[in-house]
Amino acid sequence: MNILQYESKIWATADLLRGSGIKESEWPSYMMPFFALTMIESRLVRMFDNLKAEIGEEAFLNINKADLYEMIKDKGQGYNIYIFEKNQTLTDICRNDKSFEIDFDAYLHGFDGETKDLLGVDATEGEKFLDIKGVISNLRAKKVLMGYTKLWSEVDLKPFNNSEITTLEEHIKRKWADISAETAGEQYTPDDVIALIAEIIASKIEESDKLLKIYDCTCGGGNLLFGVEDRINAKFKRLTQTFGQDWNDALYALAKIESRFRPDSKIEHGNTLVEDKFYNEEFDIVIANPPYGVSWKGYQKDIENDKTDRFKFLPSISDGQLLFMQHLISKLDSLGMGVVVHNGSTLFSGDAGSSESNIRKWMLDSDIVEAVIQLPTDEFFNTGIYTYLWVLNKNKKLQQKDKVMLIDASEKFKPLMKSKGSKRKEVDEISRLEIVKTLTQYQDTDYAKVFNKEFFYFNKQAIMLTNVDVYGKSFEEKLKEGKKSEKLIPTKLSNGERELNEFSITTFDADQFTSLTDAFEQDIKKFIASLDYKEQPLVISTDLAKYWFDSEKETLIKEVNGKQETLGNGRIVVKSVFKKASKTQPERIEINVELTPDYQKDYEIIPFHKDEIANKKGIVSFMTQYITKPFNYLENIVGVELNFNKVFYKQENLRSVVDILAEIDVIENELKALEARLIL
CATH class of the missing domain: 3.40.50.150 (Vaccinia Virus protein VP39)
Known part of the structure; x- marks a missing residue:
């Protein structure tokens, strides 16, 4: 006999579920406990038959119940009162429709404690495992419990060994996987x-x-x-x-x-x-x-x-x-x-x-x-x-x-x-x-x-780039040694839409704001944060000069009495801060402006060499070849990835333009011929 003949019989039980209005994605949760029940019974019956054969028919008839129980317990495969003491199976229980529910409940409770736990015979809250109790309750409400159980009782796995039953089990699990990724097949x-x-x-x-x-x-x-x-x-x-x-x-x-x-x-x-x-x-x-x-x-x-x-x-x-x-x-x-x-x-x-x-x-x-x-x-x-x-x-x-x-x-x-x-x-x-x-x-x-x-x-080498203008100059070169920025004392700030002429603000418009703090949060702070020295015509005026950024030349410009000087690539940084009142000064909004070099952190991915000296030389060689701006080395992190596409990439050979045009000509001629036939 081929055990796979039962695959279709088992899945025929799903027809009853479908007819009961149970969604297909829920079928496995109804089928799993009954499939497990059928497997358990078949193996216990086969174990029982083998035990009888081992001790002999006559000796078996004379064995007392306690000794029999111990012999079965030693097998470690489970116990069921109906199977071992009453010599009855699920098939026998399904023969009497009048006592079925009472007998079926007794049959399930006749299993050993571990089996009952795994089947979920008495499942309440928490771990329900196969939750046969919940499934039975739903089938009873659909009035198909006995019919469904009877179908499963007709699946006779007793003639088959463990390996054969496992084979059938794998086929059933695979079909569960087909039905829904949310069920047992999820890990199949x-x-x-x-x-x-x-x-x-x-x-x-x-x-x-x-x-x-x-x-x-x-x-x-x-x-x-x-x-x-x-x-x-x-x-x-x-x-x-x-x-x-x-x-x-x-x-x-x-x-x-x-x-x-x-x-x-x-x-x-x-x-x-x-x-x-x-x-x-x-x-x-x-x-x-x-x-x-x-x-x-x-x-x-x-x-x-x-x-x-x-x-x-x-x-x-x-x-x-x-x-x-x-x-x-x-x-x-x-x-x-x-x-x-x-x-x-x-x-x-x-x-x-x-x-x-x-x-x-x-x-x-x-x-x-x-x-x-x-x-x-x-x-x-x-x-x-x-x-x-x-x-x-x-x-x-x-x-x-x-x-x-x-x-x-x-x-x-x-x-x-x-x-x-x-x-x-x-x-x-x-x-x-x-x-x-x-x-x-x-x-x-x-x-x-x-x-x-x-x-x-691979090396992920971090560097700090110093951006330069079209002349290759950075504002860094204009700074005195040890200085990181140049602070300005502005008299006016303009972005083309709005001007600021006060840089230590102590008053506010009472018609718009309730306090100086409110004016800072709702107006000044937001305005300063919106300033973009590269995109807007932002001009900073002091008593001696005007400063702005020329985006075409990527440089800071300083103008004194109409004469312009390029300062190199840099940034105009405008900051605002709210200061609380002190013994000598009232509460105020202070606006500060400074010019700084334009630094930019970047990362380069560089091939790795296990020899430390060779690896450093490789990094330097890479930087010399590919990085043209001034920079300082920062941290180097070694990463690992396994890239199949990189290793096994095969470049697709593109067709020549001549071949493509020739094919288009052929298609156009075919279309013209079809069009001529339609006109005729």
Whole structure:
């Protein structure tokens, strides 16, 4: 029997939901608890049958209830009074419509405490997990509870093993992803991406007696975590142990239920970034597909006060991806490796000196990044963007030391015959094997490049430019040594629309303002702030001269008795300040004017060299070649970004003008011929 025959049967239950007026986006929340219920029952029944076979039919009939309970409890897979003591299942309960609701309620309450919690049998406020109680209440109100339950009771998963049930589970989760990004599918990783991640991991491990510990800090429903484990188990005889944590109630419950039917798996509920449930564990393998662009503002204080030392830098509060990255690195053992799925922002968001850039620099400084693989667009169910696999490795081979490989696998896919939500492509097996081979060989190809890690570093050199006029002069040259400005004692200030003749104002117009303070705030302060010495004909007069800025020559002008002198590029700075009354002076508005050089802070992005002396020489050489104005060096910050477009950019060959014109002539002739036929 092929278990996938039940996929269509399970999704037929949605027809009843549709007929009840339940929105399509809400279907997964109704289907998840019943699918989990069906899985649990099938596995408990199969476990019970296996137990009978182990101890023998005759011995089983003579075993007392307490011993039977202990034997089942030791299996760690759950308990149900109806299944183990009454030998009844959901199918039996659905046969009697008169007692159905009473029996169904007793059946649900017949589970062990943990199962009831995960299903949400007695859910109230707070954690509801799968919230089957709320779903039942809504179905009862729609008068379809028994009909809906009966449909699920007809899904008989008992003949299938754990691996087969997991396969069906992944198909169901994938369809949840198709329906709504707000449901369980939000964190769903496509099967082909899981297969690629597993192939990458498999290429780096060997047979051993050592237990292989695999960890996913945002495990969702467990599809990535368990999918990787199953594929590794298919290739190796090594014992594996899985660890996962997730904050989403329903997804955690699904993963927890699945974990109970696996040989060695631990799933915890909670926010990994705030409360690491495996704080004392390190792992051989870390994998994750953390949420993209999700804010961590809601638990900002907890992150800022974190005492684990796992967060070296805190990225933008609007996107926590690099928090998860730092957490995962902290969980690797001394020889551990990992594969983490991220969107493009982790490669280049944030300028030099930003937390994002500093995190990337810390990762490359630590030589933990082996490669970054760009996947095709339209690969995930709920987004069409490019996604990237970060391959982390604390046990790099000698040829990989202090190097990073970029693999542009954006064209390594097979189009799907039928799209699945936003997913229109898949990284097929041939492409997966080719990507892994390229990563293993660690040599340049037409779609992969190996770089010294410093290739991704850059200098962001800050400088203070001194702007000059058309003659190459700055007002700085007119200042006496040690002076930064020249203060003027003005007699008049004019901007072409308004004149000021008082520069220590003590009176105000009582018809317009209630006080001198009011006149300052409502008039003088705003007027002074609006002055623009470059754009307005702003003229400052003193007893001896007039000053203004000539925007064409970009210079300050000083005029004495009709004779003009260029002072060099500079600024006219006008400031106003309110002074409170003192013992010797009344309250007043003082207006000050000064001439200053025009300084401008700028930044230059300059290639980086790991040798400090060579790096300084490179900066000086760059400045000599490209900066013509006088300047002073300020701080230099080293940034890091991994830019796929820069590395793999291919210039498009433009068609010649002759070819384009010839094509236009052909089209025009065709249009004329068509027009002639219409006239005829």
